[in-house]
Amino acid sequence: MISERRGRATVQLRRLSDGTVSPLPQLGRHQPHSSPSLSWNARYLAVITQRGGRRLAVVADRLNGRMHPLPLPSGRAPIRLSLAPDAQQLALQVTDQGQWRDELLDLSSMLEPDRPPGQALSTPAVGADP
Amino acid sequence: MSRVVLILSIVLLVGCSPDRPTPRSDLNGLLRQSVSSRRDPSLGSRWLASLGQRNGRERVELVDLQRRTPVPLPGLNRSDAQPISVSVSADGERLAVVQQRDDRTELLLYRRSVGAVQRLPLEPPGVPRSVSLDGQGKRLAVQVSRNGRWDVDLIRLP
Numbered sequence: 188m189i190s191e192r193r194g195r196a197t198v199q200l201r202r203l204s205d206g207t208v209s210p211l212p213q214l215g216r217h218q219p220h221s222s223p224s225l226s227w228n229a230r231y232l233a234v235i236t237q238r239g240g241r242r243l244a245v246v247a248d249r250l251n252g253r254m255h256p257l258p259l260p261s262g263r264a265p266i267r268l269s270l271a272p273d274a275q276q277l278a279l280q281v282t283d284q285g286q287w288r289d290e291l292l293d294l295s296s297m298l299e300p301d302r303p304p305g306q307a308l309s310t311p312a313v314g315a316d317p
Numbered sequence: 318m319s320r321v322v323l324i325l326s327i328v329l330l331v332g333c334s335p336d337r338p339t340p341r342s343d344l345n346g347l348l349r350q351s352v353s354s355r356r357d358p359s360l361g362s363r364w365l366a367s368l369g370q371r372n373g374r375e376r377v378e379l380v381d382l383q384r385r386t387p388v389p390l391p392g393l394n395r396s397d398a399q400p401i402s403v404s405v406s407a408d409g410e411r412l413a414v415v416q417q418r419d420d421r422t423e424l425l426l427y428r429r430s431v432g433a434v435q436r437l438p439l440e441p442p443g444v445p446r447s448v449s450l451d452g453q454g455k456r457l458a459v460q461v462s463r464n465g466r467w468d469v470d471l472i473r474l475p
Contacts, residue, residue: 188458267358271361273362276360277338277360278359278360280355280356287354287355287356288349288354289365290345290348291344291365293340294338296337
């Protein structure tokens with residue numbers, strides 16, 4: 188969710204089981220943040236940030252600490268976003284010629300899938316019996 | 318020698334360049350068809366819920382991204398209601414909607430398999446603004462205006 192921190196809209200990730208706030212060091216800057224969206228297991232957090240006076244959608248990978256900026260063609264600015272539960276697609280609301288549009292981006296070449304809880308992996312673990 | 322270094326550099330640069338997001342051109346074309354605008358996207362595993370405007374009126378719409386077809390939502394869109402926010406569960410079965418109707422703003426849960434709309438009361442009362450379902454469709458986070466401030470309510474769903 189988004190909360191005010193030092194007067195700036197900042198994304199905050201709270202664990203529902205115990206209420207603890209998880210650190211998001213990759214997202215400590217580039218406020219204001221808006222429109223946060225999580226994958227199944229909260230490995231990935233997509234959010235709209237602001238850099239150099241322009242809005243930029245990013246995906247933070249909480250497993251390895253990497254940030255994936257998602258610049259849009261033609262300098263269009265994201266307004267809202269939604270990350271697919273497995274993080275293989277992202278939907279973005281943008282403004283195009285004065286109208287709102289929703290656009291889909293395929294992230295499968297960038298991000299490993301975040302599978303639903305309890306779903307078996309499709310490949311056997313290393314060292315597993317055939 | 319310098320040519321070899323140059324070729325190696327190009328190969329290394331290409332090999333190290335980060336993968337980039339790819340626009341889903343086929344689906345983006347479908348999403349533009351027959352609506353004058355579309356906003357508030359919410360992605361499930363193979364579903365996109367959004368608010369599409371046709372003939373000056375906004376409606377909740379659901380698209381099956383695998384079959385590339387709109388999905389009917391009987392009983393959800395009313396002529397006397399204005400949707401404000403929508404969210405879909407991962408399996409596309411449940412949609413949470415904030416809508417304005419008769420000068421009041423209400424929170425709804427729609428179950429697609431039975432075509433049923435259920436009004437979800439807020440306790441204490443407040444004005445819902447934005448809604449987000451978890452992937453399993455069992456928990457709902459809703460942004461609520463109360464006494465001049467924003468709250469986030471969590472609602473467990475049966």
